[in-house]
Amino acid sequence: MSAQVKLRTGGHTLAVAVVPDGGGLAATVDGAAHRVGTIVATATASVGHAIVEELVLEVDGQPLRAVVARTRDRIHVAVGGDSFVFERVDDAHGGGAAGAGSGSVVAPMPGKVVKVLVAVGDAVTAGQPLVVVEAMKMETTLAAEIDGTVRALGATPGAMVDAGAVLVELAPAAT
């Protein structure tokens, strides 16, 4: 049995594979091999919709302490003083094409929709501003990542939106 997962963070996707090996796990991260020994979890808790665990692992012979918080679509990891947020990339749903830009424009954080600059059916080009959202009195403009046509709008001016809410859905332009 092999186990593998693709995790995306900050525009990079990492392929992680783990297989049982002796008393532990043999793992590869983007091809680089690691050995994972003992895994102990302390203090497992539910915080809102997240499952939060403190893990003590042995990686390549070194003890490692990590805090992991898992929500439905994200894995937050704090290790060695740094924090990362991973999204699972699902190959079955064309996640492999994500590098070329996504057809969905999502709210980067909870906030208020200030302006919607496009309408359903509009043709847009990559980089074109689509929606202006505001959080903590700062405005940010969200732009199209790809050329395409506006298929659906999930944003109306004045509406409060959650992080990850799909604000604009684009149908990619035919190539």
Place this chain on the structure above:
Amino acid sequence: MQRVLIANRGEIAVRIARGCRALGLSPIAVYSEADRSAPHVAAADAAVCVGPAPARESYLDTKAILAAARATRADAVHPGYGFFSENAAFAEAVEGAGLVWVGPPPSAIATMGDKLAARATAAKAGVPLVPGSEIAAGDVASAKEAAARLGYPILVKAAAGGGGKGMRTVASETELAEALAAATREATAAFADGRVYLEKQIVRPRHVEVQVLGDRHGTLVHLGERECSIQRRHQKIVEETPCPVMTPALRAQMTDAAHAAARAVGYVSAGTVEFLLDESGRFYFLEMNTRLQVEHPVTELATGVDMVVAQLRIAAGEPLGFAQADVRPRGHAIEARVYAEDPQQSFFPSAGPILALHEPSGPGVRVDSGIRAGFTVPIEYDPLLSKVSAWGADRRAAIDRLAIALTETIVLGPTTNLAFLRDVLAHAAFRAGNTHTDFLSEHVPAWRPAARADLAALVAAVASARPAARGADGAGLRTEPTPWETLGRWRLGGT
């Protein structure tokens, strides 16, 4: 004075509640609907909801705050910083309601709050000013004349300004008219007061400020200086005391000037006189903040003075109880502000639930926090989460302790500036004390996190494969099965 209403939120409301308790006073919290489960509410003996999330309808609603004070039989109001802290009309309303205002006289707030009046007051008191000029509304011709006299680059600033609003840098005359118009527009929108003035831009200045503390019996002391040059968007993120280039002679001059400025407005309570220090060692009055500062912990760590306690005792009419000669700062103290913001996206604020939180500790480490795990950071307010401060025998020791403390700190959920702060502290120019207010744009212009995600991705994959991923069976201390057993239930990917 027995019950103190804290008209604020977040870490400073928690801090003030501690000060109240140190004196046996009962702290009372106010909160908006977004802050119902905030730590500052739990830190108080009583709490009143003062309105919905937008600050204007809650923390900035005078009637609601005063009604909360009446309902809880509070006899004093501490404003913290921000919100109502530098609002003379609110201070007057508090006093008008028969309550003690824990702050300076409203007249001092009003004078120092108007930058032009503050400049005039400081000048009269013999305090050196940044060369500048008042501008009549729309008079571009005389503005050009004044700017030429001052010499470019210049700053256009709002008379009612603060926090960088209504402020523009002008490199040459061609940009002046447009900058004046933009600053006037912004100032009108932010402060309902479009008056602007010109200031010569000091090249590579340090931001150095002097903490003063005065009672109602004529005692006015200073608690030394702080350097706060590390700023983004005109807001400080790292502050320390003493200033790395301070000399006894310069300190004597600067604290004398601060003293004179504070005296000139009959200052009482805690206040801060801000200066720009140029590369030749000349300094210029910038403004006076008539409130407790965010960065007050570094002064407390170095002097041992509890400034909130001092404010409360002064407000109750007690004498300060110590003189200038009793103030003997020790060692070095430094603070870093932990913000929910993304240093890779122009420090754009972040928000949302705190999923996991670990705050640091250790010798010489102090944490002033306004969050806890499970609390949702609201989008409506300043995204300051906590302040981590460290004291050391010297500057290097203090910075080392702070760097370790920031490495220990874990905030999962919103994006934070933790890694950015650590990189600033590690920067050679910062370590050498070569700081100025453009430090970040000069030395860390396009910051990217140095850490590689490989190890974290491995941890994420291992954690995802564990049975607890689907269990969600609540809190508890457990020993988990070996990887052998764990892998039997692996569900991610693969075939």
